[in-house]
Amino acid sequence: MRVKPLDIRKLPSPYREILHREVEKLKKNDEVLAIGLAGSVSRNDLWHGADLDIEVILKGDKPKRVVCTEQEISVDYGYFGESQVIDMPHDTRPVYDPTRTLTDTLRKRTKKQLWQRMIQKNLESTQKSIQKAKAALPSDTLSALCHIQDANLGSNLILATGMAPSVRRTISKLEVAMKKIGRPDLFDRYVSLYGMPATLRKAGFLSRQLEQGYLEVWSYMNEKSVGPAYMVQQSSSGPWFKNRIEPIYEHDKRDLAWIVFIEYRFILNFILKAIGVNDFPIRVFEPFQSLSGPPTLWVNRYRDILNLIPENTIPDLLSTAEGLNGEVKKLAGY
Numbered sequence: 001m002r003v004k005p006l007d008i009r010k011l012p013s014p015y016r017e018i019l020h021r022e023v024e025k026l027k028k029n030d031e032v033l034a035i036g037l038a039g040s041v042s043r044n045d046l047w048h049g050a051d052l053d054i055e056v057i058l059k060g061d062k063p064k065r066v067v068c069t070e071q072e073i074s075v076d077y078g079y080f081g082e083s084q085v086i087d088m089p090h091d092t093r094p095v096y097d098p099t100r101t102l103t104d105t106l107r108k109r110t111k112k113q114l115w116q117r118m119i120q121k122n123l124e125s126t127q128k129s130i131q132k133a134k135a136a137l138p139s140d141t142l143s144a145l146c147h148i149q150d151a152n153l154g155s156n157l158i159l160a161t162g163m164a165p166s167v168r169r170t171i172s173k174l175e176v177a178m179k180k181i182g183r184p185d186l187f188d189r190y191v192s193l194y195g196m197p198a199t200l201r202k203a204g205f206l207s208r209q210l211e212q213g214y215l216e217v218w219s220y221m222n223e224k225s226v227g228p229a230y231m232v233q234q235s236s237s238g239p240w241f242k243n244r245i246e247p248i249y250e251h252d253k254r255d256l257a258w259i260v261f262i263e264y265r266f267i268l269n270f271i272l273k274a275i276g277v278n279d280f281p282i283r284v285f286e287p288f289q290s291l292s293g294p295p296t297l298w299v300n301r302y303r304d305i306l307n308l309i310p311e312n313t314i315p316d317l318l319s320t321a322e323g324l325n326g327e328v329k330k331l332a333g334y
Contacts, residue, residue, distance in 0.1 A: 003106045006037050006093040012157070014072055015041055022075060022270040023095055026056060033057040033082065033099055034102035038089035043164060049247025051076060055092050057085055057102055068230040070231065070239035090114045091164060103200055119159050119332050122152035125327050133318050135282045141314045142306050143284040148321045149193055151262045157186060160331035168244070170262075171196075186327055191319050194261050195309040196254060202308055203253040206260040213301045217267065220294035226274040227267065264302040270296045 039053035062081035078276035133147035155165040178187040214237035221227035
């Protein structure tokens with residue numbers, strides 16, 4: 001794969017100044033072999049909510065870890081041991097690579113191989129979610145809807161067209177991808193899984209639900225050291241919400257609506273683990289029937305959000321999700 005080093009000097013402000021500062025700090029660490037940048041800024045896909053995803057190679061066989069920080073903008077660090085360089089994000093570009101460790105490894109990869117590996121992993125995840133949705137549907141429609149809304153399906157539709165997905169802009173990216181291949185119908189079918197366009201009228205409500213939900217559960221997750229890196233590493237949700245969520249609302253309310261549904265499901269998985277449920281259950285809400293406190297508050301808000309989608313549409317949404325997963329296989333050449 002062709003590897004194009006990133007010239008920090010060509011980045012716009014404030015990314016130029018912040019990346020230069022952080023790279024200079026990292027270079028002073030004798031354990032650092034190479035530094036790269038991944039994500040939207042590395043692809044020159046800039047928007048006002050873009051963060052910096054700095055990838056760092058350390059000497060030796062260090063375990064992979066992620067550090068999330070909120071500075072003037074969001075800056076995340078992925079630390080990799082020498083044996084894990086091959087697993088760096090697909091869009092990583094070298095920034096500091098004196099021994100060419102990063103450059104040489106990236107050149108050995110092909111975009112097609114990376115895409116196929118990601119698509120296959122996502123297909124398996126989505127298929128499991130669809131099977132759980134089928135099992136839940138006869139007696140628990142909200143649990144079925146939770147399983148239907150597997151984030152990997154949207155990413156896979158984008159990947160299958162050869163475009164790079166974006167975690168916080170899945171809907172707007174998917175619209176572009178489907179127009180590119182002349183299949184806007186697939187876009188319309190996908191957004192229906194999240195009650196769009198009707199749920200867009202509730203974008204303000206959804207944003208407030210996420211902000212309040214964070215306030216209620218963040219300290220609980222932080223104290224238990226269970227949850228995504230940003231909850232475990234950061235003591236409060238305010239800076240995260242300001243840097244990561246508010247820009248989505250300003251950018252495209254469709255992306256905001258999607259991220260709220262996805263984030264509630266994502267955090268619920270960690271909450272289940274915190275209460276001793278390690279496998280995402282078919283009946284998602286059953287383990288919380290005898291509980292109280294922050295986990296239950298999160299679950300109650302999630303139920304309110306899912307209830308924005310009419311219950312009588314959920315069987316059709318399950319069929320839609322299954323059909324879209326089949327379309328991914330066709331587009332990807334399976």
